[in-house]
Amino acid sequence: MPEFLFLFIIVTAGTGGELCVSRAMKVVGEVHDFRPAALVGFVFRAMRVGWMWIGIAMMTLAFFSLLAMLSIENVSFVVPVTALSYAAGALGAMLFLHERISPQRWLGVAIVCAGVTLVWLSRR
C-alpha cells in the first residue's frame, strides 16, 4: 500500500514543484548567453525568486518519495507511471501559469496518458 502514497506524492509534489520552478523561470527571463559565467549568474538570479525555493522544496519531497518507490518497484514501471503528472501538469499550466494550451497539445497529452494506463496494466 505505501507505493500508492508515494506515487500520489511524486505526482502532486513533483508537478507542483515543476510549476513553481516554471513560474520562477518566467520571472528570470529567457537565456541568450550560454557561457559558464553567464549560466552561474542565471542560477543566482533564479535563487532570488521565492517561487524557486517553494518549487525546490516540493521537488525534494517528490524525490525522496521516488527513492522509496524505487526500493519497492522496478524503474521501468515507476518512471512511466509517474507520467500521471501530465494531466495535472497541463491543468496546472493552464490555471496557475495562464498558459494557452492548444487542442493539439491536449490531444498529445491524452495519448500519453493512454500509454501510461497500458504501462500500469503491465504491473504484475
Added chain:
Amino acid sequence: MKDSPGLHLKTYVLIFFIVLFAPLGNVLLSKGMKGIGSAKNWVPGDIFHVLASIITSGYIWLGIACLLTFFVAYMLVLTWADYSYVQPASSFSYAVVAMLSYFLLGEAVPPLRWIGILVICVGVFVVGHTHPRSTEEP
C-alpha cells in the same frame, strides 16, 4: 510574437539533455535503492537506517549528479518555452529509461509495458508538432 534566433535548435538540444540525463539518473537511483532495500515497517528507526544508507551510496550520488544536469537543462529551456510544451516533449525519457533498465539493470520489461511506452512516444510526436511558445509574452 517574435522568436529569438535559433529558438527551435536550442530547445531541441536542451530537450536531448533532458531525455538522456533524467533516465540515466533514475536508473542509477534504482540501482542504488535496490542495493539498499526498502524500510521494513516504515517506522522512524527503519527510515533513518535507510536514509543513512542512501547518503553513503555512490550510485545515489551519481544519480543525483545526472538529475542535477537534467534539472539545469530543464530550468534553461523553461526560460523561453512553455511548461505545457516541455513536459510532454521530455516524455521520450520513458522509452530511454525502459531501454536502460533492460540493458543496464537486466529488468524484465513486459510487452504491454513496451506498447504503453510506444503510445507515450506517439503522444510526444503529436505534442512535438506544436509551437514551443503558444502564450503571448506580457
